[in-house]
Amino acid sequence: MTGEWVIDAFGARWSLGTGSLTAAEGERLRQLWSRCRVADASTGDDGVLPFPVSTGNPYAVSRAVTLASLRRRRGSAVLLHAVGLSEGDRAVALVGASGAGKSTAAATLGRHFGYVSDETVAVEPDGRVSPYPKPVSVVTDPRAPWDKHELSPDELGLREVTGTAYLRGVAVLERDPAHEVPELVEVPLVDGLLAVIAQSSALPLVERPLHRLAALVSESGGPFVLRYREIGDCVEIVRDLLAGSTDRERTPWTSTPGAPLPVRSRLAPGSGPRAPRDVGGIGPGMQVERAPWVDAVHGEGGTLVLVGESQVRLGPVGEVVWDRADRPLTVAEAQAAVVKALGTHPDAERLVTEGVAAMLASGVLRLSR
Structure with missing residues (x-):
């Protein structure tokens, strides 16, 4: 491969450096990546980064370009x-x-x-x-x-x-x-x-x-x-x-914005919500509230809350509790809110208590300070 060779990988531009390859290997890469080439771009252009190619294995090159481009985008x-x-x-x-x-x-x-x-x-x-x-x-x-x-x-x-x-x-x-x-x-x-x-x-x-x-x-x-x-x-x-033959309206949905993650976050293992401290027995006077979240969507199938990099799906009981937990509330208040929204149930107290415990464990709720 000779001359400038710049490719665009879903918005990430790279100048492929193939000096360590044989002529045949370079020519093969040129054929493989011809659809991604930006003919009027060169190495010194804004947004074009060097990408040295150290292997003649086309699949290894493909994987490396994809992973590097995902990091950039x-x-x-x-x-x-x-x-x-x-x-x-x-x-x-x-x-x-x-x-x-x-x-x-x-x-x-x-x-x-x-x-x-x-x-x-x-x-x-x-x-x-x-x-x-x-x-x-x-x-x-x-x-x-x-x-x-x-x-x-x-x-x-x-x-x-x-x-x-x-x-x-x-x-x-x-x-x-x-x-x-x-x-x-x-x-x-x-x-x-x-x-x-x-x-x-x-x-x-x-x-x-x-x-x-x-x-x-x-x-x-x-x-x-x-x-x-x-x-x-x-x-x-x-x-x-x-x-567009399938175009039609579906059941409306809504969302509740939270606090965005820092763009510099590496999303490294363990960057999601931390496990809560041992809360012991959950009594009716215990106060809980929403833990920080990134975003939430409410629609068919329940509510999905993004906490750090983890998704927590809430059913009917969890939806009622999370909606009310925008401010501190006791477990007893959560039980009353669920009964009011969903109706009476002989096991309502146990179900809500277990639900609150699960939401604390998942990181979608936290103990009020």
Whole structure:
């Protein structure tokens, strides 16, 4: 690879340094990353950082570029581990864990729709998707799933993205060999949020993270789960999603903002809520209140509260207690509030006491000072 070679990885620009590679290795990287190249950019441009390439293994380069770019974009975009596809000004993200078949989905569906990425979908604050048409990582030996082969989008015949696209749908991939007819299934908001959060990077560093993610996953009538046996059978479903055929209103949701995490936070292990001190027996006169939280969303499936980097799901009892705990309240007052909101129950006292104990343990409540 000769001359300036700058690539854009979902908004992070790098100048690839390949001086330690052979001519053949450099040429292969040029072919693989041709869709990500910024032809009019050079090493000295603002925002372009050096990226020395020390290995001729294309998959190792791909992983290194992705991880370095995730570190650069953390906090400034919603980062989803997903397949990105587009049609005109609409894009969708098909979210999946490692081993969920994202590369197969990208290689198959990308022949029908614009190929955004097989790995990372970055959503900017205005909803715009920053493309990452990297080489597709393909498992060649099922016995060694970590040893992947890289193929360029051109070699696979994937369509190019045309123009700017905005995220208009999110679906969680769920492959089931017994599911003969593919279907796009609506799921409750909180269920969808939990599934997507598990496949995101540094979400707590984004401004109003749960609010923003809820707005994204509820686009076009979502959140959705895409259940299928073979991804090739899902072309028309994805086409409908991109065409807006699924667009409809879902049950409204609300959110309660908290205190944002510092952008400099490393989200290191242990940076979430600390375990509460031993509270002993929980009596009716014990006072509790909300612990500091980042964001909360209330909708289908309950309430989801982000405490540090941990998500806490609240059911009906927890929702009532958390709502009232915006100021100190006793356990007895919490019990009365739950009975007033949900009705009488022979075990109300025990259920609320156990609920308060669980909320203290999860870090969503704390003892009042």
